Amino acid sequence: MSLIDEDQELVAAAINGSANAWEKLVKRYEGKIYNQGLRLMGNSSDAMDLTQEVFLGLYRNLHRFRGDAKFSTWIFRIAHNKAIDLSRRNRFLPSRTQIEMQEEIDALEAVHGASSFEPEKAIGELQQNNQIARILGKLSIEQRLVVELKVFQSLTFEEIAIMQDVSANTVKTRFYAALKKLKAVSEEYYALP
Amino acid sequence: MPCPKTEYLIQEYFADDLAPVAREEIEVHFNSCEYCSNELEVLLRSQSDLSQWQDQQVPHWDRGMELFRREHSVINEGRGFWSGWQWISTAVSLAMLAVLLLNVNVVSNEEGFSISFDALGAQNAYLDARMLAFEQGQKEAMDALVQRIEDSQEGNNIELLQVVMEQAQQTTIENLEVIYAYFERQRLQDLEDMRVGYQELVDNDFATIRSLQQIAQFISYQGEIR
Ligand SMILES: [Zn+2]
Numbered sequence: 001m002s003l004i005d006e007d008q009e010l011v012a013a014a015i016n017g018s019a020n021a022w023e024k025l026v027k028r029y030e031g032k033i034y035n036q037g038l039r040l041m042g043n044s045s046d047a048m049d050l051t052q053e054v055f056l057g058l059y060r061n062l063h064r065f066r067g068d069a070k071f072s073t074w075i076f077r078i079a080h081n082k083a084i085d086l087s088r089r090n091r092f093l094p095s096r097t098q099i100e101m102q103e104e105i106d107a108l109e110a111v112h113g114a115s116s117f118e119p120e121k122a123i124g125e126l127q128q129n130n131q132i133a134r135i136l137g138k139l140s141i142e143q144r145l146v147v148e149l150k151v152f153q154s155l156t157f158e159e160i161a162i163m164q165d166v167s168a169n170t171v172k173t174r175f176y177a178a179l180k181k182l183k184a185v186s187e188e189y190y191a192l193p
Numbered sequence: 194m195p196c197p198k199t200e201y202l203i204q205e206y207f208a209d210d211l212a213p214v215a216r217e218e219i220e221v222h223f224n225s226c227e228y229c230s231n232e233l234e235v236l237l238r239s240q241s242d243l244s245q246w247q248d249q250q251v252p253h254w255d256r257g258m259e260l261f262r263r264e265h266s267v268i269n270e271g272r273g274f275w276s277g278w279q280w281i282s283t284a285v286s287l288a289m290l291a292v293l294l295l296n297v298n299v300v301s302n303e304e305g306f307s308i309s310f311d312a313l314g315a316q317n318a319y320l321d322a323r324m325l326a327f328e329q330g331q332k333e334a335m336d337a338l339v340q341r342i343e344d345s346q347e348g349n350n351i352e353l354l355q356v357v358m359e360q361a362q363q364t365t366i367e368n369l370e371v372i373y374a375y376f377e378r379q380r381l382q383d384l385e386d387m388r389v390g391y392q393e394l395v396d397n398d399f400a401t402i403r404s405l406q407q408i409a410q411f412i413s414y415q416g417e418i419r
Contacts, residue, residue, distance in 0.1 A: 017265040019258060026256040034251040048252060055257050125247040132246055151243050156209045172204040182239040 007071035015062055026055055029072070033079050039152065040083045040144055041090075042133045050086055054079045076153060077163055080145060087141045131189075138185045143178035150175055196228040203233055255377065338390040 007028070013021030033054050037047030057078050065074060136144050142164075149155040149163065157175070161168040202219050205211055211219075223230045 014261075019261050019265065022261050023256055023258060030251045030256070031248060035246070035248050038249060039246065044249075044252065048254065051251065052254065052257075056260075059257055059261065126249070128245055129247060129249065132243055136243075147243065150207070151240055152246070157207075158210065172208065175207060176200060176204045176236075179236040179239050182243075183235050186239065186242065 004070055004072075008067050011062060011065050011071065022059075029075055030055070033075070036076075036079055036148060036152065037083070038129065039133055039136055039148055040141075041086065042137045046086065046090065050079065050082055053082045053086070057082060073159075076149075080149070080163055083145065084141060135182055135185050135189070139178050139181055143174055143181065146171055146174045147178050147182075194228065196226050198222065198226075199229050199232050202229060203236065206233065253377075334393075338393075341386070341390060 007025070010021045010025045010028075014025060030051060034047055034051045037050035038044060041047050041050055054075065058075060061078075065071065136147065139147065145164070146160060149160045150157070155163070157168045157171045160171045164171065202222060205215065206219055206223075223233060
């Protein structure tokens with residue numbers, strides 16, 4: 001059975017009250033949504049807020065899901081709209097990325113023992129991710145979403161255009177502007193002493 | 194020197210649905226135009242920097258399971274914790290309380306039923322005592338339930354602490370996940386204990402109410418023979 005069919009079966013079972021099916025469905029997508037949240041929101045607590053809101057929205061609208069669209073497209077659309085809501089709500093709040101990064105590194109260092117766990121590797125990955133999130137944070141939410149959908153979700157310009165309710169040309173322009181901005185921001189970063 | 198076609202060509206270059214012929218044309222231009230090829234190279238590097246992202250593990254959360262179970266328990270079990278049953282006893286209690294407090298007499302005679310509110314003297318003392326006992330019983334049952342929940346919480350915490358101590362020797366992300374899962378299971382178990390306890394309390398209420406009903410019948414019987 002294909003992943004798409006499995007998604008549909010899980011949705012149907014969850015609608016009929018199977019907690020097991022619901023949990024499977026959440027497990028299948030929570031990682032993607034959470035990491036998308038980290039890239040879009042720039043810190044783990046907002047990413048977790050996004051994840052919870054996406055799945056709550058999904059739960060409330062589960063009965064509206066029709067088999068004609070891919071479930072993954074549907075859930076990413078919910079995530080897309082929630083990310084816009086959330087970033088508008090947070091617009092006047094200071095970015096938490098910097099503080100959180102240090103906190104997370106501290107937590108990782110506290111956790112590491114004489115084990116197979118490789119704290120240096122984990123910290124390295126975390127720093128790299130934080131660097132990416134910080135650079136993405138310089139983009140407008142619209143640009144960030146185009147980058148997210150194009151680079152990380154591998155959607156076509158046409159698909160993004162439908163999701164954002166704009167023309168494909170607008171999406172292309174946004175993507176180009178976003179890449180140029182990313183280039184400028186990373187140059188600025190590496191130019192720093 | 195800058196090229197007027199850069200923006201348009203690069204935008205098209207990143208489109209996945211570009212016709213092969215058009216792509217070929219663009220590449221021919223890029224090969225001959227230094228400005229465009231430099232620009233493309235830099236932007237492709239920006240894009241590939243992004244794909245260095247390493248997926249991070251989702252922190253532990255309840256996955257909406259509590260909400261899901263709560264909202265589906267009525268359908269699944271027919272008689273879930275929040276279904277209507279428990280309120281019947283409360284309604285009966287209230288009705289009985291009214292009967293007792295107002296000293297209502299339901300007297301049946303040849304003219305049919307008659308309801309009176311006069312005090313019944315001797316029976317009042319007996320009823321007061323029964324009411325007191327009823328209240329006392331309620332309080333004791335509730336205290337016992339609360340105590341039991343607290344005890345089990347304490348037991349869990351000690352057990353949890355032991356698990357954490359053991360796991361701390363070899364702490365990895367997976368182990369933390371296991372601890373979380375364990376804790377979540379305990380929490381659900383506590384909820385279930387609470388539900389069972391409450392159900393028992395409700396059942397006790399039924400027993401008490403049945404005996405109160407017998408008293409009421411007794412009173413009305415007394416009224417009748419008087
Ligand atoms: Zn050119």
